Amino acid sequence: MDYDALFRSQLDALRDEGNYRVFAELERSRGAYPRAKNHGAGADEVTVWCSNDYLGMGQNAEVLGAMHTALDECGAGAGGTRNISGTNHAHVLLERELADLHGKDAALLFTSGYVSNWAALSTLGARLPGCTILSDAYNHASMIEGIRHARCDKRIWAHNDPRDLERKLADLDPDAPKVVAFESVYSMDGDIAPIAEICDVAERYGAMTYLDEVHAAGLYGQRGGGIAEREGLMDRVTLIEGTLGKAFGVVGGYITGSAELVDFIRSFASGFIFTTALPPSVAAGATASIKLLKGEEGVALRARQRAQVEKLRAALDRAGIPHLDNPSHIVPVMVKDPVKCKMLSDILMEDWGIYVQPINYPTVPKGTERLRFTPSPLHTDADIEHLVDALHALWSQCALARAVA
Secondary structure, eight states: OOOOHHHHHHHHHHHTTTTOOOOEEEEOOOTSEEEEEEEEOSSSSSOOOSSSSOGGGOOOOHHHHHHHHHHHHHHOOOOOBBBIIIIOOHHHHHHHHHHHHTTEEEEEEESSSHHHHHHHHHHHHHTTTTTOOOOOOOOOOOHHHHHHHTEEEEEOTTTOHHHHHHHHHHOOTTTTEEEEEEEOTTTTTOOOOOHHHHHHHHHTOOOOEEHHHEETTSSSSSSSHHHHHHHTTTGGGGGEEEESSSSSOOOEEEEOOOOHHHHHHHHHHHHHOOOOOOOOHHHHHHHHHHHHHHHHHHHHHHHHHHHHHHHHHHHHHHHHBOOOOOSSSSEEEOOOOOHHHHHHHHHHHHOOEEEOOETTTTOOOOOOOOHHHHHOOOHHHHHHHHHHHHHHHHHHHHHHHOOOO
């Protein structure tokens, strides 16, 4: 059996469809974000336009200082799983900071946001007798994977549609456990869930609410607690999940909730129990980042980011570049063709020094391919002008349809 031939055939099919993924080899330049050295074809230095380090906290001097101090004091690794030898004081301090951020009793760290969703949802679904998980149709792959591994009953409700959610809940046993799982900011379209209406429905039917704030934590609310904080709803959400790898600028995931809920996940989730803990330096950096974003510096960074997002949207509108209208910081420019999407990404990198990855299937449905831009507070007005000039030229070069004013 020629296994490599089997692998090649499926990889070739991906290439033919325009969905084969090519990684750009970049080197972030400390203190120069969003600039990065390019080790591939094209310009030696590029401006990064698609990073999830939304506020540039991965470059923040206080965050880096906290990481250096912890590295010098504690060494590189955690030493094992949390149970055996890996619970460091830095982990405990970070969990306290996260619980406070989301107004909850407790928090629990994971190695990534993917793992925190997978572990928490799979544990809830598997360990609560007769549980049904009701999942928004656009939920992230990590949530879908967690629900699949739970092997419990599941229902898919129409995206951001509380009425459909209510129809699904009404069909279930009123005395059985139910978990309503959804996101606050959806990362590909940039739309925002109607959290209050979803909580209204869930409460009427005695269901838990599980909210993924991955693309909102640090970015919304007076202290960066996310959309639920901004809307005064954190106390109504049973479990809030988030990541340290986006607005907080490091790596890791977490859940927050009641002391009993967090202890339940800690005690039964294999994705927590059997994996090495985050390095103490990462935990220390995350704690510093969260503290900064809770204060006046965070308020200023969020205001600057919102201003740059609005400037980019207005400039795209003037140039007739089609983008999804949404209330978040995510700006999806719609190409709707996988081959052209990849081609645009390549030309932007090679000729214009602009790095943005094409977003193709299966991340988004076929026919909705896009370039996903995430303006940060550190992108300048000149950066925005250069980007829109490039897109304006390429839209004409590639004969792409422009938005109608």
